[in-house]
Amino acid sequence: MTGTAKIEGGAAAPCPRRALLRRLFDTAVASAQPDRCIPPALPSPPRGRTIVVGAGKAAAAMALAVERHWRGPLEGLVITRHSHGAPCRRIGVREAGHPVPDAAGIAATREMFSVLDGVTEDDLVLCLLSGGGSALLAAPPSGVSLEDLQALSRALLRSGATIAQINRVRRHLSMAANGGLAERARPAKLVTLAISDVPGDDAAMIASGPTTSDGSTGHDALATLDALGIVPVPSVRYWLESEPRGAAAVQETAEFHLIASPQMALEAAAQAARDAGYPSLILGSAIEGEAREVATVHAGIALQAKRYGQPLAPPCILLSGGETSVTVCADGRGGRNSEFLLALLQALDGEAGIYALAADTDGIDGTGPHAGAAIGPDTPARARAQGISAAKALAENDSRTFFAAVGALVETGPTFTNVNDFRAILIDAAPGDRSPPE
Numbered sequence: 382m383t384g385t386a387k388i389e390g391g392a393a394a395p396c397p398r399r400a401l402l403r404r405l406f407d408t409a410v411a412s413a414q415p416d417r418c419i420p421p422a423l424p425s426p427p428r429g430r431t432i433v434v435g436a437g438k439a440a441a442a443m444a445l446a447v448e449r450h451w452r453g454p455l456e457g458l459v460i461t462r463h464s465h466g467a468p469c470r471r472i473g474v475r476e477a478g479h480p481v482p483d484a485a486g487i488a489a490t491r492e493m494f495s496v497l498d499g500v501t502e503d504d505l506v507l508c509l510l511s512g513g514g515s516a517l518l519a520a521p522p523s524g525v526s527l528e529d530l531q532a533l534s535r536a537l538l539r540s541g542a543t544i545a546q547i548n549r550v551r552r553h554l555s556m557a558a559n560g561g562l563a564e565r566a567r568p569a570k571l572v573t574l575a576i577s578d579v580p581g582d583d584a585a586m587i588a589s590g591p592t593t594s595d596g597s598t599g600h601d602a603l604a605t606l607d608a609l610g611i612v613p614v615p616s617v618r619y620w621l622e623s624e625p626r627g628a629a630a631v632q633e634t635a636e637f638h639l640i641a642s643p644q645m646a647l648e649a650a651a652q653a654a655r656d657a658g659y660p661s662l663i664l665g666s667a668i669e670g671e672a673r674e675v676a677t678v679h680a681g682i683a684l685q686a687k688r689y690g691q692p693l694a695p696p697c698i699l700l701s702g703g704e705t706s707v708t709v710c711a712d713g714r715g716g717r718n719s720e721f722l723l724a725l726l727q728a729l730d731g732e733a734g735i736y737a738l739a740a741d742t743d744g745i746d747g748t749g750p751h752a753g754a755a756i757g758p759d760t761p762a763r764a765r766a767q768g769i770s771a772a773k774a775l776a777e778n779d780s781r782t783f784f785a786a787v788g789a790l791v792e793t794g795p796t797f798t799n800v801n802d803f804r805a806i807l808i809d810a811a812p813g814d815r816s817p818p819e
Contacts, residue, residue: 399755401657402738402805403791405650405698406752410742412649413576413641413798415439419446422640424572426453429503432569433457433472434493434562436518437511437588438743439576441467441474442797444509448472458496459509460489460517465795479516480748481534484527486519490557494520497565504569508562512578512743512799514588515548520556522624525616530554533617540609541708543669544579545586552589553602553621562591563635571635577642578743578799580667580703584637593637599624643667643702646742646800654698659807661698668703672717673724673775675705680728683735683806695734695808704801707747713779716747718802719754719790723780725806727771731761734809740791743799746781753791753803754784763787 411417433444433455440459445467448455458473466474473496477486500506521530533554537547552558563571571592579586585595599621606613613621644666654661664682668675683699685691693699705717715723718739729735740746740753764771767786774783784790 396757398736398807398809399738399757401659402736402755402807405653405805406738406740406791406803408653409646409650409800409803410796410798412646413742413800415443415446415576415798416449418576418640419443419574420450422574422638423447423450424505424507424636427503427505427570429501429505431455431505431507432496432500433459433507433509434496435459435509436461436514436591437509437576437799438462438465438479438513438795439511439798440509440514441465441469443511443574443576444469444472444474447507447509456496457507458489458493460486460493462513462517465797467797477517477519479513480538481531482516482519482527486517487521487527490518490520494565500566500569502568502570506566506569506571508566508571508573508592510573510588510591511576512587512801514591515551515555515558518555518557518562518588518591520561521554522556522620525554525620529614529616533611533613536611537609539709540611541671541706542609543706544704546605546609548579548586548589549597549605550602552585552597553599553624554617555589557591558589559585559597560590560592560594563593566592573635573637574640575637576798576800577639578704578801580643580669580801582639582642592635641798641800643801646803647700647702650700650803650805654700659696659698660693661700662693664699664701666702668701668705670705672705672707672721676721676724677728679804679806680725683729683808684732687732687735687808696810697808699806699808701804702801707778709778711777711779713774713777714749714782715778715780716741716749716751716753718746719751719780719784720775720778721804722754722756723771723775723783726756726760727775731758733758736807737805738791739802739804742796742801742803744793744796749781750792751781751790752793754780754789755791756789760787760789
């Protein structure tokens, strides 16, 4: 989606409001680009070596930013998702599976461990973390196979679990998580630069905390699985029941710096909205829950604003972030943002003057090649013209197919950053009121 709406039976026509929503999304993504966030946060060079490690969808772009702005020798290795690599020359880049771990991730994590062998107290270990690191830092404990890990990952992803619940399990099934990487970095100085993709920006949640620990145990992970109704295979259950490794004690000299977050990205978008003449309100940067239920609440707020001027009088823009979840009940194609938008479309029921965009800032909604989608008051009519039903698509978890049919997908390709979901709802002024210039 690039701000252009196709009209059945005719040429494409510009849609200024959709274009504005897309511009706000692009602004949010740009605010979290590593080349912008990394340079001010770089530490001073050490007496010894500087070794860069890290994982996440933005890890390669973060490593490239370090290379561009670091004075002195560099070495190390980072792991990113397939197709998210960057042309680093001094820092190795490995690509692996996400959101389900694969053999490439296990091999790359072992290689990363070997990179940290022999570090000294004169060395600096610079760890670059971003969303996706939990799956990419694949180091299953003894007795747990890759197939066991993959099956559990798929079950978690389909269960409707929150990212906190998922990572509460993941951090006990990777020897790199829950402070595991910090243990490998001893006795070097450890500095972590993180781009947050988790509600609340909890350091122990970002990439499942490879350089931090939260004091949880394998029994906490089992309790989470029980609450989700997921029965782990015997090898996983045995490990979690008898996990010998408690939370790692991270060295006192370790530093953790949050360099980009959902709140920062929403604030950048809010300023861009105000610059375009639209008052804006951030509803929250850490919103969680079932995508369709969150959509129902957002629709209620948007309608309240349109009809009664609360919590903000139109014309205005409502913004929110966080990470919703989807309990998958069918075999359709989609992701949490397009599912949110499909449910929002139903709840708004064709209300005039309301436009919306929902997309993942990493450029990938779920596992599909789209970031999200956008809707307007004309979307229901366009769906009817295509002979498709929003209700049917929602029941089948098939939001991608629906939005592809009406030409409303937001497609960016990999953005090389990740500050979670972005949602924007534009509410026009009532007829006769003055709207901001387009």
